[in-house]
Each structure stands twice: as C-alpha cells, then as structure tokens.
Amino acid sequence: MKKIILLGYMGCGKSTIAQNLSKITNIPFLDLDKCIEKRANLSINEIFEQHGEVYFRKLEHKMFVELLQSSENNIIGLGGGTPCYANNHELLKRDDVVSVYLKASINTLYSRLVHNKSKRPLIANMNEEEMKEFIAKHLFDRSFYYNHAQHKVSVDDKTVEETVQDILEILA
Ligand SMILES: Nc1ncnc2c1ncn2[C@@H]1O[C@H](COP(=O)(O)OP(=O)(O)O)[C@@H](O)[C@H]1O
Ligand SMILES: O=C(O)C1=C[C@@H](OP(=O)(O)O)[C@@H](O)[C@H](O)C1
Ligand SMILES: [Mg+2]
DSSP states (O other): OOOOEEOOSTTSSHHOOOHHHHHHHHHOOEHHHHHHHHHHTSSHHHHHHOOOHHHHHHHHHHHHHHHHHSOOEEEEEOOTGGSSSSTHHHHHTTTTEEEEEOOHHHHHHHHHTTTTTTTTTTTTTTTTHHHEEEEEEEHHHHHHHHHHSEEEETTTTHHHHHHHHHHHHHHH
C-alpha cells in the first residue's frame, strides 16, 4: 500500500484532515511536525527560537526521508513548508506515495490562521494586516512546490468530512 501524503499551506487543514482520514480508513496517521518535536524534544516554536529555521528545515528533511523509508502504511501530514525546501518536492512524485495538495484560498487561510498563529513561528508576531499580505505573497511563492503533488483537492467552503470524502475518491 502507498503512503498518503497531505501537503499545503499553513492552516489548509493537513493535520485535521489527516487525523479524520485516519479514523475512517484505519490507516495510522503521522504528523511530521509532531515527529520533529518528539525527535528534538522541543516544540516547533522552541526549535525556531533556539536553533533557527535552517536547523528546522534540515531536521524536517531528515524526518521526512525517514518516514518515507519505513515500511509502515501511513497517512503523513506535512508541515506547510516541507515541499519547499531541500528538494522535498521531488519526493512527492515517488511511485510509492499518493500526494495530495489541500488547496485553500488566501481568505480561507487567513480566516483559519488569524486566531491560530501562536504555534506558527513564521506568522506568530504579525498583526492582521501584515498577515494577510504575507499569506498572499508566500502562497504565491510556494505554489510552485505544492503543484508537484500528484493530486489536488480544493478545501474552500468544505467541511472536514467533505474534504475527507474527496480524498477517499482519489484513493478508490
Ligand atoms: N473545513 C475544515 N477543514 C479543515 N480544517 C478546518 C476546517 N474548518 C475549520 N478548520 C480549522 O482550521 C485549522 C486547520 O489547522 P491544521 O489542521 O493544523 O492545518 P495545517 O496542519 O494545514 O496547518 C484547525 O483549527 C481546524 O479546526
Ligand atoms: O509553513 C511553514 O513553513 C511551517 C508550517 C508549520 O506546519 P503547519 O503547516 O502544519 O502549520 C510548521 O512546520 C512550521 O511552523 C513551519
Ligand atoms: Mg499541521
């Protein structure tokens, strides 16, 4: 069985959708950020504060490769930046994975992130206006990498259950 990889911008729902997809399919779910936190014994915020983003990106790449190498069946929720560094986007094309880009509009992302930014060091200190501009530009820069996914699911105006259903159709 192929590993199922969910990717997309911060707040698109990777962690939430992966968890719900896991409940329905009984395929175990791994969140790459959680694996990194466990390995470093630090929160994502603490890793950024104490070691910086470059250290985080190296660890993120190492853990992603490790997860792909394991023989277990898994649903893997990536971090928003994972496909955009260390040529990780090339791993989305592998034959032994099904990669799905959860595509969200700037407005959807903004509305989900505006009250959920404290654990996301890239936006934690931004005011609302700065955040909207940042998301717009950043999403544009990152789309090139996200578009390497094998499949794309639009998540705007969909419930968690509807997005999970869309992914199940891809897997069928
Ligand atoms: N329809 C939806 N699908 C996914 N997440 C949703 C939806 N509606 C609201 N949310 C909320 O948006 C946030 C998405 O965050 P999360 O799953 O951590 O995304 P990511 O891992 O992509 O950053 C969560 O707080 C979740 O409860
Ligand atoms: O977009 C990014 O660069 C990041 C997204 C985060 O994951 P989520 O997308 O799950 O919030 C986390 O990996 C880290 O804060 C960096
Ligand atoms: Mg997440």
